[in-house]
Amino acid sequence: MPKPQVLSDDDRVKRCPKHLMDKQTLPCDSDVWKRIKSDYHATKVFINIPYVKGYQKLRVTLIATVLAVGLRPILASERSTGTLRLCKLCELMQTSKYAITDLSYDGLLNMPFELGFLLALGRHGNTVLVDNKYIDKAKKLRKFESRLSNLKGLDILHHGRRPEQLCRELLKRMRNDMPEVKSYIPDRLDPLVKKIRSLERKVAAADKRGALTEFIETLLEGLRKRAKEPQQ
Numbered sequence: 001m002p003k004p005q006v007l008s009d010d011d012r013v014k015r016c017p018k019h020l021m022d023k024q025t026l027p028c029d030s031d032v033w034k035r036i037k038s039d040y041h042a043t044k045v046f047i048n049i050p051y052v053k054g055y056q057k058l059r060v061t062l063i064a065t066v067l068a069v070g071l072r073p074i075l076a077s078e079r080s081t082g083t084l085r086l087c088k089l090c091e092l093m094q095t096s097k098y099a100i101t102d103l104s105y106d107g108l109l110n111m112p113f114e115l116g117f118l119l120a121l122g123r124h125g126n127t128v129l130v131d132n133k134y135i136d137k138a139k140k141l142r143k144f145e146s147r148l149s150n151l152k153g154l155d156i157l158h159h160g161r162r163p164e165q166l167c168r169e170l171l172k173r174m175r176n177d178m179p180e181v182k183s184y185i186p187d188r189l190d191p192l193v194k195k196i197r198s199l200e201r202k203v204a205a206a207d208k209r210g211a212l213t214e215f216i217e218t219l220l221e222g223l224r225k226r227a228k229e230p231q232q
Contacts, residue, residue: 036094043180044096046074048114050105061163064199065170069181070223098125125177128154131161
């Protein structure tokens with residue numbers, strides 16, 4: 001039996017599900033593919049989360065955790081040259097190797113919709129975050145599992161809507177599933193968690209003044225420079 005074909009990262013950017021499903025839609029022009037190939041990086045993570053007031057603390061924690069290990073969070077709220085929102089999201093997804101999805105706000109449909117797109121694009125590391133309100137009782141657990149029946153095999157992470165639990169569980173998952181950051185995450189998480197909780201305040205302040213993208217770029221540039229400095 002022939003071995004299954006393994007697609008390279010370059011091949012993956014040619015698999016836009018929107019164009020595969022809708023034959024009436026013209027493929028993205030060459031400029032879009034050039035942008036995707038130019039912007040793609042193995043340390044980018046597409047963050048598929050709700051943009052609602054009640055999720056703000058978890059959002060800050062998630063972004064700070066990703067940044068603390070040198071990964072670059074890609075947010076759906078970022079500006080893009082795409083004319084359609086769906087195409088904008090598709091382009092952002094394809095510049096990322098990884099993705100993290102939170103399905104804890106079951107009243108919002110954007111996250112499961114975008115998760116389906118991410119899976120169709122073959123994104124690695126689709127960590128699905130859920131809160132513990134679904135597992136308080138057996139009946140709720142069965143209901144939740146039935147909703148996720150098509151996602152069996154994906155990593156499910158329970159954060160209980162508690163920022164520190166989200167931070168710790170996400171670090172454990174990234175240490176196991178993301179080779180790019182394995183060396184940055186020690187077995188004993190306490191010092192790193194303390195650093196992340198401090199970083200959360202800076203992320204929240206940048207987000208409040210509308211400068212989150214600029215803050216992320218500045219922080220990661222500083223990390224890259226320090227990584228290049230010779231060890232004493």
